[in-house]
Amino acid sequence: MSLLQKLKQLISSSTSDIDSMPANALLIDVRNANEHATGTIENSLLIPLPKLKDTAATESKLNDKTRPIVVYCASGVRSFKAKRQLQALGYSKVYNGGGINQVRGLLQK
Secondary structure (H helix, E strand, O other): OOHHHHHHHHHHHHHOOOOOOOOOOEEEEOOOHHHHHOOOOOOOEEOOHHHHHOHHHHHHHOOOOOOOEEEEEOOOHHHHHHHHHHHHOOOOOEEEEEEHHHHHHHHHO
8 A cells, every 4th residue: 555545544534523324314425526437426416525615506406404414525635624614504414424435334334
């Protein structure tokens, strides 16, 4: 494993803030479209991190501010930022799933 892969794994494991997938959670992939095209999680919604700043567009896609939302990216860094942005918009149950592989692991539990 390269140093970069080890660093990504360390960042990913330290940024997730959930141990199991909340019931009825909406999965939001905050990676970019090119990353999303390489693999995704079924039934997740793609909203790249920069697009979350468009409040009207975000709120039109995420109309229930009390539904659990799990955000994920490649390593957990962008999902950490996405969680903070969604909380600032009033979403009350936002969880940082970390990297895509961590979320896949949560779904298998």
